[in-house]
Amino acid sequence: MSTVPVAVLGAGQAGLAVSRLLTGSGVEHVVLDRGRPAETWRARPWESLRLLTPNWMSRLPGWSYRGLDEHGFMTAREVAAYLAAYARSFAAPVVGGAELESVRPAAGGYRVDTAAGSWTARTVVVATGWCQSPAVPDVAGALDPRIAQETAASYRSPAALPGGRVLVVGASASGVQLADELAAAGRDVVLATGAHTRLPRTYRGLDILWWLSTMGVFDREFRATGGADPSLQLIGRPDRRDVDLPALQRRGVSLAGRVVSVEGSKVRFAHDLPETTAAADARMSALLHRIDAYAHAVGLDDEIEPLPPPLPAARTDAAAGELDLAAAGFGTVLWATGYRRDYPWLHVPVLDAAGEIRHVRGDTPAPGLHVVGMRRQTRRSSTFLDGVRHDAALVVDAVLAELGATRSVEVAA
Numbered sequence: 260m261s262t263v264p265v266a267v268l269g270a271g272q273a274g275l276a277v278s279r280l281l282t283g284s285g286v287e288h289v290v291l292d293r294g295r296p297a298e299t300w301r302a303r304p305w306e307s308l309r310l311l312t313p314n315w316m317s318r319l320p321g322w323s324y325r326g327l328d329e330h331g332f333m334t335a336r337e338v339a340a341y342l343a344a345y346a347r348s349f350a351a352p353v354v355g356g357a358e359l360e361s362v363r364p365a366a367g368g369y370r371v372d373t374a375a376g377s378w379t380a381r382t383v384v385v386a387t388g389w390c391q392s393p394a395v396p397d398v399a400g401a402l403d404p405r406i407a408q409e410t411a412a413s414y415r416s417p418a419a420l421p422g423g424r425v426l427v428v429g430a431s432a433s434g435v436q437l438a439d440e441l442a443a444a445g446r447d448v449v450l451a452t453g454a455h456t457r458l459p460r461t462y463r464g465l466d467i468l469w470w471l472s473t474m475g476v477f478d479r480e481f482r483a484t485g486g487a488d489p490s491l492q493l494i495g496r497p498d499r500r501d502v503d504l505p506a507l508q509r510r511g512v513s514l515a516g517r518v519v520s521v522e523g524s525k526v527r528f529a530h531d532l533p534e535t536t537a538a539a540d541a542r543m544s545a546l547l548h549r550i551d552a553y554a555h556a557v558g559l560d561d562e563i564e565p566l567p568p569p570l571p572a573a574r575t576d577a578a579a580g581e582l583d584l585a586a587a588g589f590g591t592v593l594w595a596t597g598y599r600r601d602y603p604w605l606h607v608p609v610l611d612a613a614g615e616i617r618h619v620r621g622d623t624p625a626p627g628l629h630v631v632g633m634r635r636q637t638r639r640s641s642t643f644l645d646g647v648r649h650d651a652a653l654v655v656d657a658v659l660a661e662l663g664a665t666r667s668v669e670v671a672a
């Protein structure tokens with residue numbers, strides 16, 4: 260059993276950002292992970308995955324993108340290399356192979372048991388990730404076993420799926436990316452579409468995330484926690500092509516509404532596609548008007564491209580209400596329906612009824628127990644590579660106060 264002032268659980272971007280700030284303040288700590296730094300990016304993603312955020316939006320405490328392609332989009336392998344280099348840059352004290360077994364209160368703080376040993380720590384920072392495992396709706400359990408089921412976490416490539424048509428469920432970044440890739444590989448695809456936030460990749464000649472970042476939309480701190488925005492329907496491709504619903508329809512992808520029920524091989528869809536797409540288009544159009552107003556206010560009108568014509572809307576008239584997957588030749592249902600978190604090892608009463616860690620700006624109700632990397636922890640960018648530094652700084656501030664250590668927090672890269 261070793262004793263450390265701080266145990267950080269997880270060596271992804273969130274845990275490493277915390278570790279970098281603790282290192283800068285001279286605080287001894289350990290970072291415990293089941294794998295290597297950036298294990299999530301090594302282990303799970305599909306082969307063609309690229310970040311939807313441009314490379315320059317990867318600022319961590321004491322680290323930023325230094326390659327030649329700052330407006331490009333890293334592959335998963337490049338993200339893993341980027342974070343591994345970050346960990347090396349300050350000799351992050353990562354202990355690998357440390358699958359968490361239990362975290363429980365103990366004299367002087369917490370006891371952390373892992374497959375690689377045990378630690379007692381005065382404070383613990385949970386950084387095990389927002390996207391731990393795929394969230395699949397309960398109705399999946401009623402699907403005919405002749406139809407294969409995959410998730411955005413288990414999917415690898417079109418060739419690795421069984422033959423036949425594919426029903427992709429979920430039209431946020433992952434769902435549209437996978438539907439596009441499958442259709443390009445000659446698969447017949449139906450995309451079940453729920454709420455999403457549609458964004459063009461570029462607007463008036465500049466990347467949409469440059470606009471959101473410059474205008475502070477991503478990084479503005481929330482006054483109150485809670486609330487939710489539908490996930491972004493935006494992907495990062497070297498050709499910067501939009502992959503939205505109209506683009507998918509041009510490729511031959513059929514659209515349907517939300518999946519509402521599954522009975523054997525029969526899947527029923529809500530008749531909500533016209534409303535869902537109209538709501539996404541209305542949100543996008545309001546945002547583009549805000550960009551225009553901002554550009555005008557800061558005197559950018561003459562520097563940027565003129566107003567483009569409005570983007571086309573998706574056609575919603577032919578949406579299927581029900582499909583018999585087996586009869587219609589479907590081989591796979593691919594769930595791109597988000598992620599969930601599980602903390603079976605956390606024996607501290609900080610979970611709410613939904614099993615999420617209760618916290619205010621990263622401080623849980625249990626003294627000395629903190630969390631970082633939660634969705635909308637303090638801002639829209641909290642779960643993004645470029646946003647976690649703000650929350651890491653807040654959490655490290657709280658940890659230093661608990662330890663009575665000197666504050667020396669740097670936020671900027």
Ligand SMILES: Cc1cc2nc3c(=O)[nH]c(=O)nc-3n(C[C@H](O)[C@H](O)[C@H](O)COP(=O)(O)OP(=O)(O)OC[C@H]3O[C@@H](n4cnc5c(N)ncnc54)[C@H](O)[C@@H]3O)c2cc1C
Pocket residue numbers: 268269270271272273274291292293294295296297298299300304309310311312357358359386387388389390391433604631632642643644645
């Ligand atoms: C498909 C996808 C695409 C994304 N694209 C972007 C993007 O374009 N831009 C962007 O900024 N963000 C993107 N994100 C969001 C975010 O950047 C990632 O989710 C990122 O991995 C979150 O970092 P994290 O450090 O919070 O969690 P993780 O990277 O998941 O790190 C958590 C670490 O904890 C470890 N761990 C977890 N549980 C245990 C356990 N029980 N025992 C021991 N170790 C454990 C894991 O091995 C892992 O190393 C994307 C996310 C996904 C899923």
